Amino acid sequence: MKPRTQVYSILVVDIERFGRRANPVQIWLRERLYEIVGKAFSESGIDTDNGPKPSDRGDGFFWLLSGTDRTALTGRFVDVLDQKLRSHARTSNEEGALRLRVALHQGDVTDDGAGWVGEELNTACRLVDIEPLRTALASGPRAGLALAVSGEWHRQVVRHEDSSVASDTFRCVPFDAKEIQGEQAWISVPGYDAPPGISGTRAEDTSRGAATGRDAGTARADGGAAQGAAGNTRGGRGGGAAPAGQGPLAGARFDRVNQVFGGDQIVHGGQTFQWGPDPEEPAARDGGDGNGA
Structure with a gap:
């Protein structure tokens, strides 16, 4: 049987400083992660019941979303997720801290029977690990998460300035990671006018350069x-x-x-x-x- 390929929105999340915690704490953090993300989907009106289940990555997961409103995913979902992570922080010490790096991308992904495979999935997983995203989260103690979207996602979703997406808070940074060279990523940190700790380009400056x-x-x-x-x-x-x-x-x-x-x-x-x-x-x-x- 030929492997099935489909276009998905790809969400990847990683827990900050996950490997520094003891095993019982890691288990508890993973439980809290799935619970919080599930509630954020529900409260932002995104239905995940008819698509694939999340694929675990140890310190996080990737979730393939079919037919999802990408504007709602970038705006409402990210906002609700950040709020819930900040609520968690108010009742947790440093050992139990749950802060996330989040990446959004899209493209063809194939189910080969043993799991998911595809260049765009690789890109999304590389995106969540880029150093500017790590730095932005570490430099933004008020936030529960830092978000990176691919250049394609920014062009198709963010730049259109929907009122639910804080498009003016995104900054463009180079996206170079292993096999990916010369691409762009756009980073935003909820609660900040610009992602802290990094130097990036505003969308209007990028457009002005082209003009x-x-x-x-x-x-x-x-x-x-x-x-x-x-x-x-x-x-x-x-x-x-x-x-x-x-x-x-x-x-x-x-x-x-x-x-x-x-x-x-x-x-x-x-x-x-x-x-x-x-x-x-x-x-x-x-x-x-x-x-x-």
């Missing part, structure tokens, strides 16, 4: 044509130059490293362009024939 690249491409195309028409090239060919301080590139700043524009010029750093005659060659430009003679 800057597009704008530079426009300037490259338009500026090159305008420059040739005005005759304000280094060789002096053309019918004249616009007055100083005027022209399509006047005052423009180009900060893209190795940005090519105007046909044959490369900028290796930030530059400001002033439209007008070349101050180094006033005689050649004034009254000349345009070829420097």
Whole structure:
């Protein structure tokens, strides 16, 4: 029989500092974990009865969720889970502390008869272990959990700014782990405006960087044509130059490293362009024939 493959939302949770506790405490923490997560699902309106049961990982589990509202999972569920973990903390000492690293991802996962397998499942399990997520949780003592979502999850769910998801609290960090290189993860810690203890990029800053690249491409195309028409090239060919301080590139700043524009010029750093005659060659430009003679 061919193994069954299906697209799931993938939830992975790990208990912080689990291995440092004695065996009886670990057993008790695992019981509390399943109880708290189950109640958080129920109270956030997410039905898990018709899908696979959670798969244990010792210090946590992964749970494959089929047909789940991903916005509710990212927003309401995470909020309720954090509240319940904080309630647990109010009646527990350090030995019984139950704080979680949580990861959300999605994709194809296959049941091969012996268990679950798939690249996207591997990605989710790598995501919950990245160092920025560990640091954010350790640096946020008020929180019960720290959440990491994949770049795909952020793009499809978080960035749309649903009122139930605190999208402005997410920060982008590099996601490099074993076979995963050059990806992005987005981290949020409930109760904090930004994840503590780490340096990350805001969504609007990420978008602005992409827009800057597009704008530079426009300037490259338009500026090159305008420059040739005005005759304000280094060789002096053309019918004249616009007055100083005027022209399509006047005052423009180009900060893209190795940005090519105007046909044959490369900028290796930030530059400001002033439209007008070349101050180094006033005689050649004034009254000349345009070829420097």
